[in-house]
Structures are given as C-alpha cells and as structure tokens.
Amino acid sequence: MPHKVRLATMTSSAALALALLPSQALAQDSAEASEADAPLGEIIVTSQRREQNVQDVPIAISVTTAEDLERLQVQNIQSLQYSTPSLVVAGADPTRQRFGIRGISDQSRNPGFDNRIGVYVDDVWVGRSAASNQAVLDLASVEVLRGPQGTLFGKNTVAGAINMRTVRPQEGYSGYLEGELGNFDLRQLRGTLNLGFSDNVGARVSGFWAKRDGFVENISNGLDYNNRDDYAVRGQLQFKIGDTTIYLAADTAKFKSRALAGGERTPDPLAPRPRSIAHNDPQKYVIEYSGISGQIDHGFGNGGKLTSITAFRTSDFRGSVDEDFSPANFAATELASESTEHFSQEIRYASDSSGDFDYVVGLFYLDQQIEGAGRAVAFAPALNPRAPAVFLRVSQSSVVDAKTMAAFVHANYRPTDRLEITFGARLTREEKEINFAITDQTGLFANGTRNDERASNDFSPTVSVNYKVDDDSMAYVRYARAFKSFGWNADFVPSLADFAFDDESVDAFEAGFKTEMFDRRLRLNVAAYLSKHDNYQVFTFRQLANGGTALNVSNAGALTSKGIEIEAEAAPTDWLRLFANYGYNDATFDSFKNGGGPGIDFDGNTAAEAPRHNLNLGVATDFDLGFAKLVLQGDYNYRSSLFSNPDNLPVNLSQPLEIVNLRAGLDFGNVTLFGWMRNAFDVTEQIYNNRSFLGFPRAVFNDPQTYGVTLRVSFGQ
Template sequence: MNVLDGDSQIEIIEVTAQKRVENIQKVPISIASFSSERIERMALRQLNEVAEFIPNLKMSQTNDFSSSIIIRGVGSHSRNIGFDARVGLYLDGVYVGQSPAHNQDLLDLERIEILRGPQGTLFGKNNVAGSINLITKKPEDEFSGNVGISVGNYDLRQYSAILNAPISDGLAAKFSVNQYQRDGFVENIATGSSLNEQDSYSYRGQISAKLSDSIEINFSIDSLKSDRLSFDGEPITNTLGTLKNTESPEQNKVSFDIDPQEEREISGESITVDWNIDNDFIVKSITGHRDSTIKFKNDFDFSAQSVAFLDYVDDYSQWSQELQLISPESDFQYVAGIYYFQQDAFTKRLPNVGDETLSLFTGVPRSDFEYGASLSDPESIFMLAAFHPGILSTIGNVDTTSYSMFFNSNYQFNNDIRLDLGFRYSTEQKSVDWTISSIDPQTNIPVIPIFELANGQVIDKRTDHDFSPLISLNYQVNHDVNAYIKYSTGYKSGGYNVDFLTQAQLDAGIEFDKETVASYEMGLKGDLFDHQMRFSSAIFYAKYDDYQINQLVNLTAGTTALSIRNAAKVKSYGAELELTYQLTDYLVLNAAAGLLEAKFDEFPAGGSNGEDLSGTSLPGVSDFTVNLSVQYYYPIPVANSQLSVSLSYNYQDDYNTDLDGQTTVTLADGEILGIGHVDGFGIINGAISLEQLDNGISLHLWVRNLTDEDSATILGEKSFFGTRRNIYVNPRTYGLTVKYYF
C-alpha cells in the first residue's frame, strides 16, 4: 500500500524493462508505470480500462474476440489466426499471445509497465509498436492476505481473495482468485438481454523456492474463464447501410434476433529460474506454456431478421523458452539471450446464412420467388439459386515457429556518458493448411453464390529472417536529469489471410510479407525542486515499410471482404510528457500529455474502392491526449489509517475511425449521415479511500465517467453487409470496494 509519511520527496519508481531493477528515470525508453495502488483506488478490473490513463495508448472496449492494443497510433487486432498483433503483452516475461488473450483481469499485480516504440533487443518476441508487461506480486516469507468484495450499479459484484503462506525456510506459496460480474450497458429489445456485460473468473497460483543462495525458482499457473454477452456496435443504418435504422433508433438499444456471445478460456503455466553463477553473472530461464480458446457468435446482419449469424472458434496453443545471461553491474554490462517460440493456431468458422437474405437484397419475400419457381419462371429460379441459404466454412491451422537471439549492452564512458548497443536476429516460419468452402455441407449446394465467395485449400509455408539493431547514447545532464537519443528497429513477420474471401482474392494469393520499422527517439527525464517534481519526456519519429493493413474492401454485390496486404509506408511521430509534482507532504499532482501524428506516407489504391490513401491519417489517431489527476492524502493517526481523495480527467482530441477518411455518407433517400469523425471528449474519474496503514479494513468509494459522457468512440464503422454502426463510451459506473487485510 502506498502511504505518505510526511516526506515530500516523490517515491522512486523501479522497473525491470531492461531485465535489471532500475530507477525508471535512468531507463532510455519512453515508459509508463502503473502501480497496484492506482489500480485498486480507481477500481480498474481489466487491462483495457488502463489505456485511458496513458498518453498515446488505446485499447478496444467491446468484444475480446478482436481486442486491439494501439501505441503511438500503431497497433492491430489479430481476429485472424494468420495475422499477429503489433504490441506484445507479457505476463512475468512470458508472451501472452493473440488478441483474444489480451484483455486480462488485473489480478494481484505489482505494476504494469508500458514500453513505447519497437522492442526486441530485450524481449524474446519482437514487437514493432511497443510492449506491455504485467508483473505479478511474488510469494513472500510472511503469512498475509486479503479478501474483498465490490458492489456497484449495473448489478456489479466482485469477490476476490489472496492468501500468501510461507511453507518452510526459503519456500512460499500464494493463491489469488477473482470473480467479476456486471450487467451490460446495451439493451437488446428483441431478446430482452443486456449486451456488453462482464462475467469472468480468474485465479493464479504461485510457488517461490529459494533452493540455495544462488538458485531461485518461481512457478506460476493462471487461468481466466469468461462467458458473456458481448457487443460489436449499435447499428445506425439498416443492414445494407442504405437507410437509417428504424428497429432501435435510441442509443444503448439494439434489436438483434441473436445475442452476441463470447466464451474465453485463457490459461498458462510458467517456470522462471534465476541462477547466480560465478563472478555475479546471472543465468535466467523463462519457460512458458499458454492456451487460449475463444468461441464467438454474433448477429452480423445487425437486425431482428434471421439473415445471418457468425459461429467462430479460434484456438491457440503455444510454448516458449527464453534463456538470458545477465552480466554483473559494471562500466560494461549486458544481457544476452536466445528465444524459442512455437504456436499452433486452429480456426473453425461456420457463418450461417438464413432464408431472409434473398428478401434483404431484393425487397421481395422469398415466398414470391418460390411461387415463381414452381411455375418454372427462369428469373425466380436464378434468384433462389443465387441467394441459397446454408452454412459457409473456413477451417484450418497456421503454425508458427520462431528462433531468435538478442543482445543489449551499455558501456559507461565516464560519469556522464553511456552508450547502449543491441541487436536481435530472428527466424520465423509460418505454415498454413486451410480450407474455405461456400458449399453447404448438408445439401452440397453453393451458398449465396452471387457473392462469389471462395472454394479451395491453401497448403503453404513461408519464412522470414530479420536483423534489428539498436543504438542509444545517454547523457547525464546533472545528478538529477538524464537525456538520451536512440535509434531502434524491429519487424513483424508476414502471414496468411485466413478469413472469408472471394474466389478472386483466393486465386490472387492469401500471403502477405513482413513489415519493418525504423524509430528515432530523444528523451529527457529527471527530478526537480529537491525531488518534489519528476518529469519524463520524449519526441519520436517512426517509419514503417510494407505496413500490413487489415481492412474491408467493397465488392460489386454491395457486400465487403476482408483484405490483408502490405501498404507502402506509414509514419508515426509526436511527443509525450509525464509530470508528477508533490505540492505538499500530502498533495500530489500528475499530468501526462501526448502529441501524435500517424498517417500513410504512401498508399496508392489503398482505399476500399481503390482510392489513394497517401497522406491520410490512420484510424483512431488523436492529435492530442491528456490526463490530469490529483491525489490528496489525509492521515488519521488515531485510527492508524489515511483518507485519500483522487480525481482524474482524461481527454482525447477528435479523430477519424474510417480508414478511407470519410466523414459523411449519403443514404438512399438523400439523407446525409455523419460517420468517421469523432469529436474530442473527456472522462472524469474519482475515488475516496479509507486505508489502514497496517492490517484491517480498507474502503474505496469510486466512480468512473462521473459526468456520464456519452460520446461515440467509433462512428459509422462498416460491417460485411454494409451496416454502419457506432460504439459509445461506457456510461457512468460507481461502487464500493471493501477489503480486509490480514
């Protein structure tokens, strides 16, 4: 528990971003650290809730099937097993994997570290946009624990417990468990259900064993299960996107004949061995295994009609092994490592196209065509065949094997100047065995052949090699201020577009090439006013070549198809500033701001209709984001406790969510509908806490989105059939958390 004791100097934050415990102000990386105390006081329960507090960081807020993490305007979701994420998520050094596993419960964490920019010389898996490290609290040699309960609006209920127990000298264990439920924010008036609910159960078990003065072993096992009605947007048009939606015109109401459903099972085990060998060298071994399975159903016509629904299952199983050699601290020190990663990914997707598809596209009841066909009318016979219902399918595997070696060193020339050099060499192989079919398996008849969906099988293998160097020069301006300039590189391996495609797309090939990034960064960090103020700043410029773009392209039938290809060039540049100022012994101000420009430098014929997108911004990029917060602590010695009050304001400037840069669309009746452009908005969060300074009961009264801001976060996004849909800020939530520490 973070407790102020009357010392007006800011507490030193230590991180392990460079595989050593270091003062965050000495690390030549643009890095943000989010403490367990802050997580608890602000009642943050899942990783995607942290993003609004960090400049130039975004995470999607709806379904976890295609969860995305974006740093400095660059990121992606990997709803496709042949397409990797750009931001790496790590749990105690183990790469967590693809999008369905990203939105983790924040269970018994010591801190979260957010590293911006390419990371590879210190991590086994290369990440072109950045990394997020979840660092858990390890077992300790004293008996302790806590139990907690939270209640709030939308019928929120959360139960948690942590037990830490020493077993013998040098051996301790810890078990943490969390159950979280909350009703949804969106009413499905067709079924009476509330969508975008939360219902998850997670646990973590840990054993720490100090076998000798030189060997320590940490074993961990964790699991998360989530079964909920998810959410993929509120339609603002009819299914085909031609007229305004009339089935559920109110915000936070939809009318779907099928409730979106999502089941996640995420689990993993890891063993970390730290071995102190001769001359203070350390050998570290991190062995990890993780499984992620997600089942996803969604009404992708976004209406009360029985037109079509998705039925997806994706499964990932991975092993990783990392070995590090960490040199003693000296004028020349380094970390050298080798890394192995194996992932077997399986997908089985069975969209069901219903009888009403024909009526949807023609405006004529299917029964009329059936009657015409009974009279041998050629047009009726053709239309029934062209829109034949049934089950489409894609099924197959994409397996990945990656080997790499990495090295990061620094040499201290004198008290003021340090040079960092590093590199990473990688070889990554992907193999695919995948089949797509538009032939109904029960009737053996083509399903909606008018859409020209593909039939075929792809068996292939590809290999990428990459050498990514890093160089950084660090200068100690004075005892409290450090500056650095850095050049770093990275790559993202190529892959395969294993999604629903047209025959033309399949015939043209589903493979895409690797992308690379070169990043330049300058930073200044330090403490001022006798360590009462701390600041961290950076300016950056990154250029991506062969950028892999994941987009929907328009088809002649009025529908869309997913395309993954290599855009020409993308550039991202801007600045970040984070500031902490301890005004008095008990009053702390925090400010963080980000400036950002991320755009396609060159992307001819990149639009969904073949437009030239060169010079257009990437979706979701705000020019300006800011977080302001204040924390006031009031000691209550007679109760051996403290009262704390926290208030934060998080603002993001306007941005565009449409890849083509559109801001309006004209409907069939001539009405012009605003899409794409989201106006800037701010969110206020607050908390009042009464915390025991030792064991006992602590209370946290919290509110998120205090003013009930209802801005859209995505405006007019297009779906397969052309439906335009919105996603809004989560409404005001509030509650009380009670914890007993022992």
C-alpha cells in the first residue's frame, strides 16, 4: 500500500476515534471519575506573568508539557512545529531560521532587522534567530502564545511568543542519565543532577552532548553534510530567605555542522538524487550562545509579589555557503557572521489574585549590541559572460546599538462570578543607531557607507471580555495591538536609497472557547482570529541585471491573517490518551505595491512561510504489565505547501509534508528502554524551495527515516 494511502487511513481512523469519544468511552467513565484520578490534570502557565491554569487564560496558548516533549521526541523548538497549530520553523540556514505563527514569519537575517517572534527561557528573551532554536534541556513545559503579545512581552511580538519554562531546583537528591544510539551513527547523552541541600537551598545541573553523521552526501569530496556536533549545559541555584526566593541560572551551548545553508540545487545535473550534492566548499556553520540571569521574588503579607529579573546574554554564529552548487570556484559566500550581546532588566509587581480585581505592573529595559559581517566572491563571467576572467568580491559590515525602555500594566476585573474583563497597555521607547559599510567590485551592489540613528514611541493596548459558561468552560473575545520596530537592510544591497524601513503595527482580534468535559477526560480549545498588519516589513528577492537575486526589505503596505485553531486531548481510559491539533491560516497581502520592482505588485499574494493547513494526530498508550508498563506512541503530522517568497512563483513553492513518528518501550520505574522511529515511512519531500543568488532553483528536503534506542536511568526521589 503506498505510504500516502496508509497515512490517510491512519488520519481518518484517529479522527473518527476522537470524534466518538464523548458519546462512548468518555461518557462511560464519567460517572466514576473523580478529580483525583482524572488523567488530564491542570496545566499551569505563566503567560500573564503569574501562575494560572491554561484554561483560565483568555489567549490561544499551546502548552507542551515535559511528558509530551518526551512523547513527541522534541529536540528543539524547530521539532515542535508539527504538533503546534500555526507554528512554522522554515528555511535552510540554521543560523537564521525563519519562525512564523499564523502566517506571520521572518528571521533576523542581518543586524538591522529584528525577529517577529520572541523566544524566552524563564521570562528572559534569548536574542536573535541564531539563539531562537533553543535546545530542549530539562524543561517543565513550552508555551507557544499565538497572536500579538505586545503588552506583556513587548516589541517585536506581532506574531506571538514562545516561553520555555525550566524545571527549578527541588528538595532532595534526584536526577537521571540518558543515552541514545541511532542510525547515521547517532550518539547522544543527556542528564540532570538535582541537589536539594536543605528546604531552602537547592542546585540543579543539566546537559546534553550529541554527534551524528549527516543526511546529505557530497559526491565531490566524500563528506556528509547536515551532521551534528552539539552540546548544551545549564546550571541553576535557588535559595530562600524568609519570604524572598533568589534564583540564579547560567547556560552555554555550541552547535557545529557542515550545513547546507542554501539547500540543494533542484534539479542538479551533477548530483541528481535527493540529499546529494557536488560542492567544493565545506559549507560549515557554528552557533554559540550563553547567558546568566538572576530572578528575585519577594512575597508580601497582602498576597502580592515583587519580581526582578536581570539577565545578560550573548550569541554568535559563523557560516559559509557554496553559491554555484558545483565543484568549481565560481561563487561563494565566504563568510556570514554575527555577534550579539544584550542586557535586560525587568521589575514587576503582581497583586493578590483572590479578589475581584488583580493587576501586574512593571518596567523593562533592554540594551543590545549587534555586529554583523558578510563577504562573498564570484567569478566575473558567472555574473556576466562578457566580463573578464577575474574574481570579484563584495563585503559588508554593520554595527547596531539598540535600547528599549517600556512600562506596562495588565489587570483583571471580575464584576460577577462568571464575567471577567482583562485590560492592559505597554508604552515603549525604542532608540537605535547603525554604522554600515559595503564595498563592491562586481557592479551589482551598492558601494559606500551609511550611518543613521532613529527613535520611535509606541502604545500597545489589549482588552478582552471573558465569560465562564460553567466551572469548566470559558468563552472570550480579545483585541490586542503590537508593533515591530523600524530598522535597516544591512545586507548585500543593490542600493542604499531604500536602506531604511519603518515601524510595523498590528491590530488583532480573537474569539475563543476553552472547555473540559467528562470529569476532565476531554479538553477542547478553539480559537478564531483576524489580524490586520500595517506597514508590514517583508523580505523579497529582487531581480538583478545578471539574472540573479538580492534580498530586499521594505514596508509592504497591508496584510491580513485570519484562521482557526483547534486543540483537543482526551483520556477515555487510564491507559489511553488521544491528541488532535489543527490550524487553518490565510495570510494575504491586501496591498503590496512594487513588491517585485517598479510596476510589479504583489496585491492578493500569499505571505511567505504561511501554509494553509497543519494537522497533528497522536495516540499514547500505557499498559500495566505488572513487572513494567508497556508504552506505545504514534504521531501523524501534516503540513500543506508554502511559498518562500511573496512573489508566489512556482520556483518558490514547497511540497506538502506528511510524516509519522513512532515510539515503543518498557517503563520499569527507575529504568526505561524505548525504541523510536521518526519519519517511519521514509517520506522525501522538498519542504522549502527558493532561488539562489545566481538564480538556481534550490530546495531543502525533510529529514529521512531515522531510528534508534533510548535508555534512561533515574535515581533519587
């Protein structure tokens, strides 16, 4: 049976089983179920700067718990995308991957352009794209907040925010050590050691190390590409003095690979098979990030809490790209690099939440420095057949200093037991300056310098009306505004005339319904949304005289994103859990004049990295065999095609992707042994297509079938 037929059959069967649950298994068990034995317990989030049940928060949040991270075999934020409605992580370049939520996507490709989505670890912003694809390391949960989060998370969250919550030091002595072996010579170790020295003092150390051969064969030099050579370490210390808790954390990570930052040429006459190339350039990258932070929480007798979070973080990357896709030395990006560091300070006060009115008020400060550089070389006849046989170079560098100051307030008022009104606002001041230089011998790019400094102010309000239909169901309507700050296209630019671009803003509307039924054996959350973006900042590939392309950033005009998201989880028995997540999105340019150059409009085109559909269906069983538990798990993931460029040309259209992941093993309590398989049917698709600088069609292929075994030994409590 063809794999797509098998997958379609699995999809239909799982959807039918979930649809029948309320009237069959769930209804059968509801009479005997109690709060204590209901499998779907509370999920606690901190998205509104205080601990809350996710079902009580009037925004669309996908929460992946520690148990689910293990079930889904999540390695990093990128691998979370298929199980989260409306989340996309795309692109070929690991140093600057494109994060998107609800069809609103981008990357911090150069120092003058910021991410649209903020990634946070314990409420600390981790930085730019190179640091955004954080490794999953000893996490309690990952919260994906969909839609603008301008009030509590600040600027550049016009699409959403991702908040990773670590496991804090706990009382007692405990931990685990895990080893993993797999095909492509995968070797991975990870572990955690928790030391609770007393009731008031605890420490925790976590880390992982991984090596793996690459998926792509270079027939020119015999090397394998897209390999892994990674490690990450985090240390934590927490102690309590009376009503004050002090939490200190430090982390560092390094990721190295021979990576295909430009993808593979398609078709490639020298290497026609998927996941094969014929390059002479080593095409390697290195990503490093690290940080230290301190959080102080002080509780007052009135139930309020004062929180201070101080952090300093750095990130660096270096990489190179073979631009001619051949063993010859025609064109290459010899160097792409970026080094950033930032200091942040947030202080906030959260009132007691037991009465009719509660609030959070705070101040935020961010000071960031970014240094970036790029150097490329090309054989002149490759750009122009009539040019002399010489090599030409272009290089650019930039330094950006940015400061952000903000004050915010967020409050809830409950005039009745069932009605709640949420309102908030953030006032932001943004100051930036840039020093940019570009030197060009090719005649295709700009040649000169540009120094500039700018500032802007923004007011981002939010309001929602939330109604408790009953004790387990809530309906809400929400309005939110956010902005993305101005910047500069500090890149290989053909002209300095349109070097700067302006602030982007969004007005977003959302209606949602959250419910738990059958004594918390079924959880169902639905959200519908409409977002209107003004002065939308967008990357486009502009045609050059030689037939190649250059990246350009401009304010597109107006874009509308609309859609619906459904998340369901059910536990019809103590040993069975079912999952279903679906997102539909339509992100379309209302106005994009001259998007492809003078007189070439993109009005009505679909935004980049905006698939219409994504679907995840999962099943997890947990049978008690007496001597151990038998665990069987499977997930089906589907994502429809997407464009890599708002021009919507066929060369920039990817293929749909559907894959199945499987996991099975035995849980003996302190020892677990699992076998796993990702992409079980070995599907091969082009999941990100675009054109290279020289105009070659190129593609990123999904990972092939991988499999292996994981052994975990837990100790202590």
